[in-house]
Amino acid sequence: MTQAPELPPLHMRRDAFDPTAELRAIRETAGVRTVVNSFGMKVYLVTRHDDIKAVLSDHVRFSNGRPPGFVVPGAPPVSDEEQASARAGNLLGLDPPEHQRLRRMLTPEFTIRRMKRLEPRILEIVDAQLDAMENSGPPADLVKHFALPIPSLVICELLGVPYDDRDDFQHRSARQLDLSIPIADRLQLQRQGYAYMSSLVERARRQPGEDILGMLVREHGTELTDDELIGVASLLLLAGHETTSNMLGLGTLALLRHPEQLAAVRDDPDAIGPAVEELLRWLSIVHSAIPRITTTDVEIAGVHIPAGQLVFVSLPSGNRDPGFIGSPEILDIRRGAIGHLAFGHGVHHCLGAPLARMEMRIAFPALLRRFPGLALAEDFADVAFRSFHFIYGLKSLEVSW
């Protein structure tokens, strides 16, 4: 059994909302430095806004794929066959043109126009969740009653996953990306998730519904293998749970700590659009984009990186780079930080960004209008952050109203 480390790797360390001074020091000095990732591997950490954009734009020299024989130290051996089936359909592990082939099957489901059509349904889901929260408190855990169920319900409906199964898949998705859990256990959770999604794919093959799984089977069923369908759907389910929910929880806490800005989001309907962008920038919940591997010798910020090396880009650091934006450490919801990197950049730019934006634009004002007296019901110093999680957020948040 592996002992959980006391501190997460450098690029994941935070002081409440803020990236640590160590990360800033790298950005202000060399720009790129080697650090050790959670598996004890040497990686090159890129910290400046422009350098991050350059890396993420260049899928030829910075690949998402993994060369044959690439293994993570400490991971239990996995057969080639299982590895291939686990990688199929995972857009984040593919480079163009294979990546583009799969992404284009999904993008019609995430256009801005499609999101507009979803808006009334998201409003209903948010209202029902706020009703349930009102009936169960105060106080109440905002993560359990608001931040997690809203995106969970939305992605389940969109994808065609029964919400009644949520206890299992929410448990899995929360633990799969938690570094304090031994890698063998996480692999086991991944296997369980694969088996579950495989049962849903089998059902969709027989009886395709009016959801993304059904659409993929109807329109692309012959060109997609079962493993690809399982991979795509598993990624969407995981991404749908672990991203917007953390933004909703952490974003609410950020607003509670900035009462004037909270009041603006609550009272001014024009404030929410820019506020969502600024919260995305300032919180940057995804610590690092999927690690890239250099396919050739490269140079970033004057630092030489040989071929075959892992490159991490720090999204929080890039989003707080004074070369990108003035007073980067300050949360200012009025500026609507256009050009932030919270959704990434390049061909892997978040597929669900329009959905995430729509959910946040509806949910934050709805919460604050329902509970105009919303307040923290625990000491700020006691708030439980997800310190070891690939995606930053809160474990829980006690609130009253």
Add this chain to the structure above:
Amino acid sequence: VRVHADRDVCIQAGNCVMTASAVFDQDDDGIVVVLVDDVPEDEQDHAREAVKLCPSQALRLAL
């Protein structure tokens, strides 16, 4: 000012539509469509911003 969009390179992020909805739209597949032959003067700043923000560098301005 004209704007050129490479529909093969587009990854359908939709950022251009958010930034300059008078200049860009998405078709049913989410792929960028340029709405105007010539970008009106009061939309040129938005169009420039959209070109800069495009995650897949599918957009380019031409004089």
